Amino acid sequence: MLVQMMPVVLLKKLEEEEEEDYDEEEAIMWYLCVFYHRLLDYRKPEVESLAELFRAFGEIENGDEFCCQNRSLQWRLPLHHHPDSPFHFVDLPSENVARNIANRSILVKGMYELWGEGSSYEELKDSISKYPDDRKLPYLDSNSTFKITIDSFGKVFSLQEQKELIQGLSYIPFKGQVKLKNPDHNFWLLETDNYGVNNGLPPVVQKRIFFGREIGGADRKLIPTYQLKSRTYLGPTAMDAEMAFLMANQALATPGKLIYDPFVGTGSILIAAAHFGAMTMGADIDIRVVRDGRGPDCNVWSNFKQYGLPMPVGLLRADNNLPPWRPGLKEVFDAIICDPPYGVRAGGRKSGGRKLLKGVVEPYTVPDDKRTDHIPSTGAYSLVECVHDLLDLAARMIVPGGRLVFFYPVLREDEFSETHFPEHPCFRLISTSEQILSSRYSRVLLTMVKIGPYTEEIAEAARIKHIEFRENHLKWLEDGNLHSAVFSPVDAHLTLSAFFTSFYLLLQSQSSLNPIVNILVKNFKIL
Amino acid sequence: MRLLTHNMLSSNIKGVTNGFPLRIEAEKVVEKTVEMNPDFLKKMFDKIQWKAFVDGSRAMGFTELPEEVDSSVLESDEFLSRFHHALLELHLEEGALVCPETGRRFPVNKGIPNMLLHEDEV
Numbered sequence: 001m002l003v004q005m006m007p008v009v010l011l012k013k014l015e016e017e018e019e020e021d022y023d024e025e026e027a028i029m030w031y032l033c034v035f036y037h038r039l040l041d042y043r044k045p046e047v048e049s050l051a052e053l054f055r056a057f058g059e060i061e062n063g064d065e066f067c068c069q070n071r072s073l074q075w076r077l078p079l080h081h082h083p084d085s086p087f088h089f090v091d092l093p094s095e096n097v098a099r100n101i102a103n104r105s106i107l108v109k110g111m112y113e114l115w116g117e118g119s120s121y122e123e124l125k126d127s128i129s130k131y132p133d134d135r136k137l138p139y140l141d142s143n144s145t146f147k148i149t150i151d152s153f154g155k156v157f158s159l160q161e162q163k164e165l166i167q168g169l170s171y172i173p174f175k176g177q178v179k180l181k182n183p184d185h186n187f188w189l190l191e192t193d194n195y196g197v198n199n200g201l202p203p204v205v206q207k208r209i210f211f212g213r214e215i216g217g218a219d220r221k222l223i224p225t226y227q228l229k230s231r232t233y234l235g236p237t238a239m240d241a242e243m244a245f246l247m248a249n250q251a252l253a254t255p256g257k258l259i260y261d262p263f264v265g266t267g268s269i270l271i272a273a274a275h276f277g278a279m280t281m282g283a284d285i286d287i288r289v290v291r292d293g294r295g296p297d298c299n300v301w302s303n304f305k306q307y308g309l310p311m312p313v314g315l316l317r318a319d320n321n322l323p324p325w326r327p328g329l330k331e332v333f334d335a336i337i338c339d340p341p342y343g344v345r346a347g348g349r350k351s352g353g354r355k356l357l358k359g360v361v362e363p364y365t366v367p368d369d370k371r372t373d374h375i376p377s378t379g380a381y382s383l384v385e386c387v388h389d390l391l392d393l394a395a396r397m398i399v400p401g402g403r404l405v406f407f408y409p410v411l412r413e414d415e416f417s418e419t420h421f422p423e424h425p426c427f428r429l430i431s432t433s434e435q436i437l438s439s440r441y442s443r444v445l446l447t448m449v450k451i452g453p454y455t456e457e458i459a460e461a462a463r464i465k466h467i468e469f470r471e472n473h474l475k476w477l478e479d480g481n482l483h484s485a486v487f488s489p490v491d492a493h494l495t496l497s498a499f500f501t502s503f504y505l506l507l508q509s510q511s512s513l514n515p516i517v518n519i520l521v522k523n524f525k526i527l
Numbered sequence: 528m529r530l531l532t533h534n535m536l537s538s539n540i541k542g543v544t545n546g547f548p549l550r551i552e553a554e555k556v557v558e559k560t561v562e563m564n565p566d567f568l569k570k571m572f573d574k575i576q577w578k579a580f581v582d583g584s585r586a587m588g589f590t591e592l593p594e595e596v597d598s599s600v601l602e603s604d605e606f607l608s609r610f611h612h613a614l615l616e617l618h619l620e621e622g623a624l625v626c627p628e629t630g631r632r633f634p635v636n637k638g639i640p641n642m643l644l645h646e647d648e649v
Contacts, residue, residue, distance in 0.1 A: 256566040279567060281532070285643065301638070310561060313615060314532035317641040322649060324642040326537035326547040332574050 030076070030089045031098045032112040032212050034190065036220075037086050037153075039246070043107045045431035045447060046249050047090060048072055050101040053252045056093055078117070080206040086153060087192065087210070089114075095215055102216030104276075106223070106245045112188060112212030115172075124209045125171055139213055140172070145179035148187045155193040165189060169211070186214035225307070226271065232306050233298045235266040239339055243435075243445075244272035247337050250405045250431070250447045253278040257334035258313070262320045262393065267300040267312070269337050274309040278334070281314040283323075320389050325397070330454060335403045336394050340386050342409050383409070385469045387422045392462040395426035396454045404448040410434070412442050419444070426452045528619040528640050530583045534575050536640065538626035538633070540648045548579035549624035549633065551586035556622075561615040568611055569601055575614075584613040 035043045051057065057071040074091040081087055086109070092098045095113070102111035115136060116127030139146070148169065150162045157165065169189065176184070190210040226241035228234060239247070247269055253259055255277035261270050264282025274280050282300070297305075304311050318324050387408075394404040404427060410419050421429060427448040436442040538546030581592045591609050593600070600606040623632040624640055631648075634641050 256564045256570075258567070258571075279564075299637075311559065313529050313561075314535075315639050316528070316532065316536075317639060317643050319643055322539055322644060324536050324539045326535060326576075329535055329574070332535065332571075 029091070030114065031092050031215065032114045032190075032210055033088045033090045033102075034109045034112070035086045035088070036107050036109050036218070039107060039242075039433070039435065040084055041433040041435070042246050042445065044073075044075065044088075045433055046105055046107055046246060047101055048431065049250050049252060049447070050104055051092070051097065053104075053249075053254060054097050054100040056097045056101075078208050078210075079119070081192075081208070085192075087190075087208070099216040103219065104249065105218045106220075106242055106249065108216075108218050110188065110217040111215045112210070113215055114210060114212045116212075117208060117210045119206055119208060121168060121209065124211060128172060128211055136172070139185045140175050142175040144176040144184040146174060146176045146185040146187060147178060147180055147183040148189065151188055151190045153190070153192045155191070157191075188212055188214055222275070226275070228268070231266075231268075231303060233266050233300065233303050235268075237339065237341075238266050238268040239272075241268075241272070244269050245275070246433075247405050247445065248272035248276055248278075250445065251335035251337045251403050253335065258332060259335045259337060260333045260397070261338045262318075262323075262336065262390065263338045263340055264300065264312075264315065265339075267303050269339065270312060271303060271307065271309065273335075273337060274304060274312070275307070279310070280312040281333075282312055283316045283318040283320070285317065285319050320393065321385070323389075323393060330396050331399045331402075333397045333402065334399055335405065336390075336398060337405045338390070339407045340390060342383050342386065342407075388462070388465055388469070391422060391424040391427070392466075394448075395424055395450070395458060395462075398450045400450055400453070402450050404446075404450070406446055407443045408446050410442050410444055412436065412440055421446055424448075425458060426450055426454055528624075528635050528638055529615050530580060530587065530617060531571065531575075531614050532640070533583050533619075533624070534580050536624065536642060538624075538628065538631060539642075540626060540629060540631060540644060543626065543628045545628050546626055548576065548582065548627065550627060551583055551619065552623040552625060552632070553587055553619055554621040554623075555619075556587045557618045557620045558612075558616050559618050561611070563608065563611045565607055568607055568614070571614065572598070572601060572610070580613070584617065587613075587617045587619060589613050589617055 033047065051073055052071070056073070076089045077083065077085060078087050078089070092101070098111045102108045113135070115131045116124050116129075118124035118127050148166050150157060150165055166189070188211070190212075192208050222245060223241050226244075228238055228240055231238070248259075251259060251273065253273040253276040257278045259270065259273045259278045259280050261267075261280070261282040264270060264284045267280075267282060270280040270282050300315060301311055316324075390406065391404075398404060408421060421432065421444070423429070428451045429446060429448050431445075431447040433445045434442050435445070533549065533551065536547075536549060538549060540546065577596055581594060584590070584592050589612070592613055593606075596606075618638060619635050620638050622635045624635060624642075625632050
C-alpha cells in the first residue's frame, strides 16, 4: 500500500490584535524534517550535503579546505519512530539555512519550525501552549495571511475530520487572514497513525501528531520538467532526472564551480549540475554519443538548449584510461560526477582492440590516407581498472575539499557479507546510498571528499598500477584465465585474489570478491 | 571547443614528451555568449598556462590579450572581460589540434575535439 496524503485547508477568520516585531533567532535549534517516502538511503546525505553547501557549519577558513569536511548534522527521531520514518528532527543553525536546504533539496517534502507535538491532541495542545509566545506571535499577527494544511501518513482523514481538526486548533490565537494561494505563513498539522505497518515500514508503535510552521520544501516540479521521456536526445544509460539532481546536490553544484563527467554520454548528469548554475565539462569515448547524436538538433548540446541551460564549457572524445590532460594540470574541477560504465548496463570500452590486447597482432598501422576517418578499436574496461582510473583522475584533478560522486555496483546475493567500497588516500568516503535495481543488483551512490593532496608518491603508485593492468590484461587473455574467472569461481578467487591483494585502493577481504567477480562476468562476456 | 579546454589538453601519444600546447588550426570559429562569473575567472587564471592561452587566442583571431600578466591584472574589469571572452566565448567549431612534436592532427568537429588515439599510438 502506498502512503496516502490528503491535504485540506479550512478558512479561519479571527479578530485583529496588536502586532509584534519579530527578529529571526540565529540560535541552533531542532527543525522537523519530513521526507518524501522514497530513496530512503539518499535522504540524510542530501540534507548533509546541502548543509555544507549553505555553510551550516560556518565559513571555511583560508587554506583549511582539507579539514573542513569532517562535519555532519545531528539527527533524532520522533518518539518510537523507525529510522525509515519520513519524520526526522535535524539540528540546524538558522532558519535561513533550513529554508535554503529544503528549497534546494529533492527529497525534503517540508522543513518545519515545530510548535508542538504529542501522542494525543491533548498533549499537542499542551505542547503548543508551552512553545514561547515570542516565537509564535510574529506569525499570527493581523497583517499577515496564513493557511493550515492537514497531512497524514498512513491514514486518511475525511473532509469533515479535517475541518474538525482545524477547528480544534482554535486555542492558537490566529489573527491573520486566511489565504489559500501563497499565504505569508503555512501551518501544517501532521499525523502518523498507530498502525503504520501498511506503508512498507515497520510499525510506528505510537501515534504522533506534529504542528509546525513551514520553512521550505523541495521543488518537485523540477522532476517532471527534466523527465527523460520529454528529453530530445537519450541514450540507453541516461540518468533519470531525480537521481541526476541528487548527484548534483551531493557534488555541491553551484555557480562558479566547474564540474566534470568523464563518462558524459548524453549529458544527463551534467544537465542537473548546469541547472544549479555550475560550469560543466564532459568526455566520452564514444563519438556517436558526444557529437553526432541524431541530427543537428538532437545531440548533447541540444539537450542543454532544450532547458535553456548554459552549454557545457567543454565536450571531448577521450579515453578515461588514457586521459589527454596536459602534464602539470591539477586541481581544476570542483567536482567529478559520473555513472561509470561497469558493464551492468553498458560495457565500458577503452582504447586498443581484443587482438591487440591479446598480443596476437602487432598494432595496426593506420594508412595515412585513412587516418582522418579511422575509428580506433576499443577493448573491454574492467570494473577495477575503471575505478582505479577514476580515483586517480579525481585525486589529481579535484580541488582540495572538492567532491567525487559516482555509482558503484553491488551484488545483492551477498547480503550477509559487508560491502567494501573503493578507497584512496586522497579521499574520505562521506556517504553511501543504495538503490536497488533488481533482485540481483543494486547500485550505491558514493560521495567522497578530497582530504589530501595528490603527492608524487601517489602519482607514481597509480602509474605502476596502470602498467600492471595492461600486463594483466595480456596475461589473463593469454592464459584463458579471464574465462575461468568468469565460469569457475574457485579459480577466479585464486587468480583474482593474487591480483587484488596488491591493489591498494580496492577491497581487502575475500568476501568482497564475489561482487567483483560477478561484475567481471558481465564485463568480459564481450571479450 | 573553448580555449579553457584547449589549455587543459595535450597530445598523449605514446613516446611523445612534449605534447603541449597543441597548435590550433582554425577553420570555423564562432562566438557564444556566456554569463561572466568573476570568481570563476579568478580561479581559472591560476590554472591557465598563459603563453599557450595567448597563442591559442591569436589562432582563433583574438589579439587583445597581453603577452605577459601577473595576478594584479585581475583587478581590472577590462582585463576580466577580455579574459572571459577568450576563455569561454570563443568557440572552435571546426578545425584541428596539432601535436607539437609529431604533427598528428586531432580533429575538432562540431565543437568537439577527438583526442582518442589510434591503435599504434597507445
